[in-house]
Amino acid sequence: MRDLATEFEAERGRLLAVAYRMLGSRSEAEDAVQETWLRYAAALADPTARAEIRHLGAWLTTACARICLDVLRSARVRREAYPGQWLPEPVVAPLDQGPRTDGFAPDPAERAVRADQVGTALMVVLERLAPEQRVAFVLHDVFAVPFSRIAEVLGTTDAAARQLASRARRAVHAPDAPRHTADAVEQRRVLAAFVAAVESGELAALVRVLAPDVVLIGDSGGHFPAARRPVLGADAVARLILGLFGRAGRYAGTLRARPVLVDGVEGLHLETLHSDGRPLRVVAALAVDGGRVTGVFHQLNPEKLGNLPPLAAEDRWPPRW
Incomplete structure (x- = not known):
């Protein structure tokens, strides 16, 4: 477990970056990274799941992004009921x-x-995006994750993932977005x-x-x-x-x-x-x-x-x- 923890800690900063960009909450990002650790530890205990981990950083990013996507989908309901601006x-x-x-x-x-x-300006604009758009944009445009892996996270095709990122990009650069x-x-x-x-x-x-x-x-x-x-x-x-x-x-x-x-x-x-x-x-x-x-x-x-x-x-x- 000490070796597993060392390997994971080497990736923690990048995973926090991914999760924070997606969720806009430090506490939720830390929770998502902790859940990623639990999934990682569980996968290593299963020989079949362990065989799927060919590149640790890519595997952890995919797992973390899937967790964030679930949080984003549930957060939309909470944000709609939020008092005032978020x-x-x-x-x-x-x-x-x-x-x-x-x-x-x-x-x-x-x-x-x-x-x-x-900066906060981009984080504010990201709130306008649908969860799938936000995940696609953050993974590709901010962290250079290939569309083939983004498609795995979203359960869609490479072309659809590319289109989601393109729509998000247009929203980020819209005339009314803070520059x-x-x-x-x-x-x-x-x-x-x-x-x-x-x-x-x-x-x-x-x-x-x-x-x-x-x-x-x-x-x-x-x-x-x-x-x-x-x-x-x-x-x-x-x-x-x-x-x-x-x-x-x-x-x-x-x-x-x-x-x-x-x-x-x-x-x-x-x-x-x-x-x-x-x-x-x-x-x-x-x-x-x-x-x-x-x-x-x-x-x-x-x-x-x-x-x-x-x-x-x-x-x-x-x-x-």
Whole structure:
């Protein structure tokens, strides 16, 4: 069992990456990977099943993808009953983790997200896809799995799997999908401009940082007031953001903030008090394209932020890099 566990652990980071992209939930991704381990151990105990494992990585990816497909199909019902808008459970990592020889965060779940740094914008668009489309797109376009193996996962033909991925690709690149093309340098520059505009309190300054077709989505899970539909347009989004930050200052007296990596790209971890005195945590992720913010994604559902460490006293607003 020690040897089996060693072999599996070598694949865990990649499996977490696959599962997180498909499910949009760190906890569900970890559960899917654990179920993959159980299936792997069971297969090795069966000589017939063991003979089918010719390439361990491919076998584990197929098993994990099938588990995720089942979760996605059942999740559609839960998502339809979800109060308000739904955003993925963010994977948050500090900016100052020190030198990394492999370029990724040390935690396996953080490594899973940072492997290709797609950001929250793509995760939001993936929610529009049917489960089969999402599986086909993630496996092929993100992890370069051949269509023959994707067809095995989906129980269909190579041609049908190819068509599912093509339809998903069109949805990902649709005109109304939030665009995120910025590298790390541009992300930090735009985020700093965004913070400065918010701090100024000037509507015109914030509008200049936002793309004309910017979208804002907030997920509170019903725990706090939040818009039930996406807020569209630079003027509407800027007014809402300035209103939120103004109320936070009035209610809390102080607002804490720290720049962080959210799903692999730069964002903010914020803490304040709600008007009723409850602690309010927010993880804000931005999508950036052409030097402007195209998407603002506020995760404030405490059920999805349980793993966040609290901010320190020195994490004052406005944040410092």
